[in-house]
Amino acid sequence: MKSQAPIGVFDSGLGGLSVLRQMCGQLPHEHFIYYGDTLHAPYGVRPTEEILRLSLDAADQLVRQGIKALVIACNTATGVALDSLQQRLDIPVIGIQPALEAAQAVRGEGEILVLATPATLKTERYARLLKQHGDHVISLPAPGLMEFVEREELSGPGLSAFLDQLLTPVAGQKIDVVVLGCTHYPFLSAALGHRFPDARLMDDSPRVTAALREALQARGQLNTQAGEGRVVLSSSGGEQAVQRMRRLLEVG
Numbered sequence: 001m002k003s004q005a006p007i008g009v010f011d012s013g014l015g016g017l018s019v020l021r022q023m024c025g026q027l028p029h030e031h032f033i034y035y036g037d038t039l040h041a042p043y044g045v046r047p048t049e050e051i052l053r054l055s056l057d058a059a060d061q062l063v064r065q066g067i068k069a070l071v072i073a074c075n076t077a078t079g080v081a082l083d084s085l086q087q088r089l090d091i092p093v094i095g096i097q098p099a100l101e102a103a104q105a106v107r108g109e110g111e112i113l114v115l116a117t118p119a120t121l122k123t124e125r126y127a128r129l130l131k132q133h134g135d136h137v138i139s140l141p142a143p144g145l146m147e148f149v150e151r152e153e154l155s156g157p158g159l160s161a162f163l164d165q166l167l168t169p170v171a172g173q174k175i176d177v178v179v180l181g182c183t184h185y186p187f188l189s190a191a192l193g194h195r196f197p198d199a200r201l202m203d204d205s206p207r208v209t210a211a212l213r214e215a216l217q218a219r220g221q222l223n224t225q226a227g228e229g230r231v232v233l234s235s236s237g238g239e240q241a242v243q244r245m246r247r248l249l250e251v252g
């Protein structure tokens, strides 16, 4: 596989763009193909077998385009399909997960609040993560939250009312870190940060980017050619969804 080959990235929709922008910033010579499975979003409220099938299909799409590595820019798909994809593919496959280890490193006396999809929180992978780094962790499923990003509703009274309701269980708790355990949520950082002015918001994309660099380096496949990498955006939701991606990358 040539070092100039693209890196494939997928999510159920627009959320993975929060990971893509980090990777583009850190690996500016790399070419990326992003695939958002908007037609089947959200993944996070679907049964496991369905998430697995959709994730394998999304990966196949990208593999057919000659990618040198695959990034699952979706916590839900990673929780369900990372092991299968790593077994099936002979390229590096990197997944994203709630950033509990990094959160523990900065936690003080307070709690770590993990916001994620119901499906992510039900996975065995998440149970294992909790066993290792689960001290003072409150896991809160947030069905319906990713849809605000898909609708490009990143602020306003509708989102505010939704967050009021969602965060009722943690009202009055001292929260040190909010872990954004779904790749859509970094686009809601302003609204979430406003709710938790004393907390750090953390997601796993810095670790994912470092893991990607390391995997490529180990195979001698980092693109060292001069010049800016290309980013191709694609979606099962068609041109309108791709336009939403472009807008979100501009404003998010």
Ligand code: DGL
Residues within 6 Å of the ligand: 011, 012, 013, 015, 016, 041, 042, 043, 044, 045, 073, 074, 075, 076, 077, 117, 120, 146, 181, 182, 183, 184
């Ligand atoms: N962005 C995805 C994640 O990181 C999932 C959103 C969804 O499809 O429910 O979990």
